[in-house]
Amino acid sequence: MKIKAFIFDLDGVLTDTAEYHYRAWKFLADELGIPFTREENEALRGIPRRESLLMLLKGREYPETQLQEFMERKNSYYLEFIREISPADVLPGARELLEEIRATGLKSVLGSASKNAQEVIERLGIAILLDAVSDGNSVPRQKPAPDLFLHAANQLGYLPGECVVVEDSAAGIDAALEGGFWALGLGPQARVAKAHRILPSLENVWLADLLAMFSR
Ligand code: BG6
Ligand code: MG
Secondary structure: OOOOEEEEOOEOOOEOOHHHHHHHHHHHHHHHOOOOOHHHHHOOOOOOHHHHHHHHHOOOOOOHHHHHHHHHHHHHHHHHHHOOOOHHHEOOOHHHHHHHHHHHOOEEEEEOOOOOHHHHHHHHOOHHHOOEEEOOOOOOOOOOOOHHHHHHHHHHOOOHHHEEEEEOOHHHHHHHHHHOOEEEEEOOHHHHOOOOEEEOOOOOOOHHHHHHHOOO
């Protein structure tokens, strides 16, 4: 099957908001007196807000209203951080690749679990390079369920086998494989080991290379 589209995760793929998610969770964890390290944050990549909070709480139990307040607090810290985002924060190679995909007549879709994705892509100045957006508001079941990527492919009217999912998280790679998509993992081998193909990042990655990688 010919590759017709790329579904890009946002945090850790097109920009490094993983750091901002970490700092926002860290503020909350410090306020609650819960130890939380940068290493522990790695396991939260791609994980939706609520599940991330439950992992951070490490089994501590709170009433639902309190959990909601924690999530709102974390998100307000995160929103403060992303106000600083500008086009300079697009990760190396990402804008060039989106431009090449557009120029070649292929499609790019955002497939991010974040409810803040629209604001981030607008601040990055890449919203106009994306043909559709599937985000944390699009489907109830988030990664590692395949629903978000299926929603993205549906928006284009393409089959999963015609789309390559570009992901930095283990949960995102699982979601792609479960949905029958091609998976390109970015980052350390250990994190994205199950992907069909793995690259360190999108830096110096050209469309022709990607199409060759997924035509074999
Ligand atoms: C993912 C991030 O893209 O979005 C996670 O990798 C984050 O770290 C998740 O928890 C949900 O984001 P938000 O902005 O809706 O809290
Ligand atoms: Mg990610």
